[in-house]
Amino acid sequence: MTLPQGVGSLQDGQLSDASSTSPAHPLATFFHLFFRVSAIVTYVGCDWFSRSFVGCFVTVLLLLSFDFWSVKNVTGRLMVGLRWWNQVDEDGKSHWIFEARKVSPNNITATEAEARIFWLGLIICPIIWIVFFFSTLFSLKLKWLALVIAGISLQAANLYGYILCKMGGESDISKAAASFLSQTVFQTAYLQRQQ
Amino acid sequence: MAEAAESPGDPRTTSPRPLMRDLKAVGKKFMHVLYPRKSNTLLRDWDLWGPLVLCVTLALMLQRGSADNENDGGPQFAEVFVIIWFGAVTITLNSKLLGGNISFFQSLCVLGYCILPLTVALLVCRLVLLAKPGPINFIVRLFVVIVMFAWSIVASTAFLADSQPPNRKALAIYPVFLFYFVISWMILTFAP
Numbered sequence: 203m204t205l206p207q208g209v210g211s212l213q214d215g216q217l218s219d220a221s222s223t224s225p226a227h228p229l230a231t232f233f234h235l236f237f238r239v240s241a242i243v244t245y246v247g248c249d250w251f252s253r254s255f256v257g258c259f260v261t262v263l264l265l266l267s268f269d270f271w272s273v274k275n276v277t278g279r280l281m282v283g284l285r286w287w288n289q290v291d292e293d294g295k296s297h298w299i300f301e302a303r304k305v306s307p308n309n310i311t312a313t314e315a316e317a318r319i320f321w322l323g324l325i326i327c328p329i330i331w332i333v334f335f336f337s338t339l340f341s342l343k344l345k346w347l348a349l350v351i352a353g354i355s356l357q358a359a360n361l362y363g364y365i366l367c368k369m370g371g372e373s374d375i376s377k378a379a380a381s382f383l384s385q386t387v388f389q390t391a392y393l394q395r396q397q
Numbered sequence: 398m399a400e401a402a403e404s405p406g407d408p409r410t411t412s413p414r415p416l417m418r419d420l421k422a423v424g425k426k427f428m429h430v431l432y433p434r435k436s437n438t439l440l441r442d443w444d445l446w447g448p449l450v451l452c453v454t455l456a457l458m459l460q461r462g463s464a465d466n467e468n469d470g471g472p473q474f475a476e477v478f479v480i481i482w483f484g485a486v487t488i489t490l491n492s493k494l495l496g497g498n499i500s501f502f503q504s505l506c507v508l509g510y511c512i513l514p515l516t517v518a519l520l521v522c523r524l525v526l527l528a529k530p531g532p533i534n535f536i537v538r539l540f541v542v543i544v545m546f547a548w549s550i551v552a553s554t555a556f557l558a559d560s561q562p563p564n565r566k567a568l569a570i571y572p573v574f575l576f577y578f579v580i581s582w583m584i585l586t587f588a589p
Contacts, residue, residue, distance in 0.1 A: 256460065256474045260453060267449060275415040288502070290441045296500040345475045 227280045231319055234277040237269030238327045241353065245334065259349055270356040273324070274363070281316040284367035300367040324364060328357040423447050426506075430513045433552040440503050440556060448509020451516050452481045455580070458519050459587055480579065485509060488572045492561065495569050499560035508573070511553040515577065518545035519584045526589060538585060546581040550574060 241262050244251070248258035279285045283303030290296045331353045338346045423446050456477040489504040497504075522538045553573055561569040 256457065259474065260457070263449075263453065267446070271419070271446075275419070288443075290443070290500070290503065296503065348475050348479055 226313075227277075227316065230277045230280040231316060233272050234281065234320060235323050237265050237272060238323060238357070241265035241269060242327065242330055245349070245353075255345065259346075262349055263352060266353050266356050270360060273360045277320065278360075278364055278367075281320045282313075282364075282368075284364055286363040286367050298366075300363070300370070302367050302370050324361050328354060328361055331357055419444065419446065423450075426510050427513060430510050430552050433555040440499070440507065440560075443500075443503045443506035445502065445506060445509065448481075448485075448505065448512065451509060451512045452478060455481070455512065455516055455519060458523060459583060461587075461589065477583065480583075481509075481512070484576045484579065488576055491572050492557070492569045495565045496562050497560050497565075497569060499557070504557065507553055507556045508576070511549045511556075511577075512580065514545040514548040514552070515542075515580050515584060518542050518581070519587070522584060522587065523589070542581050542585045546577055549577045553577075 244258065244265060245262050248262075252258065274286075284301065286298065286300045288296055288298050331350060335347075335350045335354060338344070338350050422442055422444060426444075426447055456474045459477050460473050485505050485508045488508060489501055492499065492504060493501070518541050521541050525534060525537050525541070528534060550573065554570055557573065558566055558570065
């Protein structure tokens with residue numbers, strides 16, 4: 203399977219929001235976090251909710267699937283203007299396509315809050331599932347391993363897809379990471395000096 | 398939810414509502430499995446929702462334990478799940494190593510969707526098992542499972558065979574045969 207990154211940019215086809223302080227897509231923001239957090243909460247609390255392994259397994263799996271679908275198809279597009287998909291052309295070759303929308307200057311504040319929530323939700327949850335993986339492995343509750351692996355794959359797939367969208371024209375991961383780190387360090391240093 | 402206008406760059410978006418689009422795509426693929434003919438739909442627009450639903454349904458129905466038991470069918474559920482996904486991944490790797498011209502997810506998609514006839518067989522078997530047990534009961538179930546097994550094989554070969562180099566077709570199809578055979582065996586030997 204080839205993975206060329208075709209990067210396009212969309213025109214901002216959305217109407218600008220009248221209020222620039224509140225998030226433009228409250229429903230999308232809610233659902234972005236709702237499914238992920240519910241999946242984690244259900245997984246952790248299933249011993250208290252019900253004694254049924256199967257019920258818990260199926261519920262968590264359903265929540266993870268809903269989360270995968272909604273983050274991939276809806277919330278990424280609405281909250282940060284990124285999307286990615288797979289396309290198979292005539293001769294059977296499959297291409298992965300990553301797109302990022304050009305940011306319009308009038309919605310910056312609302313977009314920033316949403317973007318922060320989006321990325322935080324996207325990054326923290328796979329890390330939590332990796333922690334679950336190790337805890338399941340070492341406590342030898344191996345029947346949960348299938349579920350945890352499914353959780354990690356689904357969440358990591360979205361994370362990876364959106365990171366590739368975000369990196370866009372930067373085909374060098376190390377350069378992108380270095381620039382991101384330098385930005386963060388600079389901001390932190392600046393804030394510390396201000397205090 | 399407000400839907401942003403889709404750019405013409407995404408050819409899958411003929412309608413702006415992704416949920417209905419995806420549900421219709423899944424339904425169309427189920428139809429293609431039930432009436433297999435040479436078409437590229439399963440391969441071109443792959444998705445793994447159908448296989449997930451079928452896998453969960455199969456795993457739920459193949460449980461043995463009673464509802465109040467602590468170990469309520471847990472091992473069987475996870476077993477079926479792992480067998481299906483691990484088996485499908487192994488077959489895909491095998492066909493790729495044999496030089497197949499199909500992508501990883503497309504192959505998983507086809508294999509998963511072609512479990513549909515066997516799921517129908519399981520439903521029928523469970524209904525038949527409500528009747529009086531005996532040799533006739535078993536023969537009916539055997540017949541149904543064999544027919545559905547053949548249907549699954551025909552459906553998956555219709556989609557997968559083209560992507561293999563011609564002298565390797567048997568080598569690529571044999572694991573598919575084994576995969577569906579194992580699932581059919583689990584269905585046939587199921588007793589609630």
